[in-house]
Amino acid sequence: MRKKLVAGNWKMHGSLAENKVLLEALVLELGQASTAGCIVCAPFPYLAQVQSVLSGSTLAWGAQNVSNHAKGAYTGEVSASMLLDFGCSYVIVGHSERRALYGEDDASVAAKFAAAQAAGLIPFLCVGETLEEREAGVTEAVIGRQLDAVLAVSGIEGIGRAVVAYEPVWAIGTGKTASPQQAQAVHAFIRAKLAVLDKNVAASLVIQYGGSVKAANAAELFAQPDIDGGLIGGASLVADEFIAICRAAQG
């Protein structure tokens, strides 16, 4: 049986003071052995703080981006091995904000995915369609293309060592959550597509949903057979909300 995972993506939010309050609340409420499966993805400058507060708890942490290069003259970039130095287990790759705002295409996402795994990190591979793509009826084609780019570089074996996050772009930060049925349909498509390559990988792959998940809608989303938790943006910044979402994933 797949374990549900909930990851908070803080995006470009936080301060040392705010983070301290939030992280300490998470450790108090979620940091016990029985509540594993909760992850915090913080901005780079705060990873040392996250490591300091979460070490010794069952909470894991990660980053929101990574270089496709291992090291070298790449001003402003952060390598996967640097993330490991700060105790990261995970990194988000291919988030739609990076695809749309920073020109990350399928090939660069695939390269970052491979670099993360080569260093020992677990990527959250984000896939998802825009509203225009959904309305044009090409949702599955878009997500299939995004998955194929990673499969071409890392293979089904690589996907088997990752987490996939389905995030419809039209549901991110908009308050418009995909209905449980809409989300389930895409999750089932992803699992069926990968099952053609490897049934075992497809059956054990954790596929998260992301897009306006809140405490109020998390349980219904997570009850769908192919939804294995969530990638949470805004609600991950509010301790009570994130704690309730993590608890919803624990059933």
Ligand SMILES: O=C[C@H](O)COP(=O)(O)O
């Ligand atoms: O990575 C998280 C997603 O972009 C969802 O963000 P949101 O929960 O604020 O809609």
